[in-house]
Amino acid sequence: MKDIFTSQRQKNPKEEWYVSERPEFRIISDEQFEKAQQIKEKNAKQYCQREKRSNKHLFSNLIKCNSCGFSYRRYQKQYSPNRPPKVWWTCSKRSSYGSGRCDSEYIRIDEDWLKSALNTLFKSLLDDRESFFTLVETRCNSIIKEYIRNTSGIVLEEVENRLDELKQERERLKTLAVKALITMDEAEHDMIPINEEIEKLSFRLNETNKTREITQKIKASIQAFLNTFSAFDFSGNITNEELKKVVKEIRVVSKNEIYVYFNIAEDIEGLNFPINISDVVEIDTDSNNRAQRCT
Ligand SMILES: [Zn+2]
Structure with a gap:
């Protein structure tokens, strides 16, 4: 459990598992189990x-x-x-x-x-293709809106500039530490909030790019579908x-x-x-x- 207050769980790699054998709970033999897996x-x-x-x-x-x-x-x-x-x-x-x-x-x-x-x-x-196409488009737009809602208010350029600033600041701290002008502990301490902000901004930037990609993908799919649908002829011998x-x-x-x-x-x-x-x-x-x- 990641967090006992929210009961959030995470998957651990097998090497980190604690395994406790309870032979008294067995109901079938190893052979039976293996055979069942094969079947x-x-x-x-x-x-x-x-x-x-x-x-x-x-x-x-x-x-x-x-x-x-x-x-x-x-x-x-x-x-x-x-x-x-x-x-x-x-x-x-x-x-x-x-x-x-x-x-x-x-x-x-x-x-x-x-x-x-x-x-x-x-x-x-x-x-009545007008209403059908409008219906499909309305659905499509509401999905796009939902994606955008999560990333609204982001000015891409601002985020990118701020990320550059933060990375430069991190480099500056590193140099100071290397030159022994500040201690390693001081550098690490000052880097904590910088790293946190970098992580947060990178995440938002990534989300924005994803939204843009998804929006384009949705629009392309819907156009392709409407074309195929208009040309579809059910009366013939279709496969x-x-x-x-x-x-x-x-x-x-x-x-x-x-x-x-x-x-x-x-x-x-x-x-x-x-x-x-x-x-x-x-x-x-x-x-x-x-x-x-x-x-
Ligand atoms: Zn059934």
Whole structure:
């Protein structure tokens, strides 16, 4: 614990750990533990490869279960030789390990329904592109504002000049000590506040540069997204890769809450806001209707 008053913690390197053996708490043998680690590693590798590889279908790796975080999996069944097969997507964890492993209700999304729902959603956003683009820009600006708030009031030149001054002062003290005009202790004592201020100013300078970088990055990402989105044509035969350029994720919370996250900026939190499909597309729960998504 770094600070007992705030309970702030820090991670120490392994060499500095104090390890206390408590054999009475053991529940498995070393062999069992090692074996479990091997299995765990093997499974993780397999799972990774599967996740990476799967771009086979239009929605591969795009639909996520909100309850367990696993991707939805595609199922296909030919009910009659004269009719096209029925294709749907459902939580892969729930379907592989049973309902006990995922808390979500059973949700089955008809692929054709989702395609047409997305098509409608995209069309409606493009028809009213002014408001959509304004919405994206407003989000973007509020994120930029937040970054700037932390570094506001900084005049770059002033900070840089002050840093130069402080560094010169530090050099002067060093020279005095070397020439034995002051003692080493005196020099060290006088350097404490100087070093503190240098550290503080360097930190702020660094933050300001970061803000500038992030602001540029956000603006570039948003422009790129708006261009891609305007040119996107959902009516054609699009691939998983093409769809992923525009859609980051489709998150299924419940039958009535299926959220689309657009791929606006890869790693900037807050910019990828969700849009609920059911705000745009009417939900059809009639079980006789082929376009239904849930059964
Ligand atoms: Zn799930």
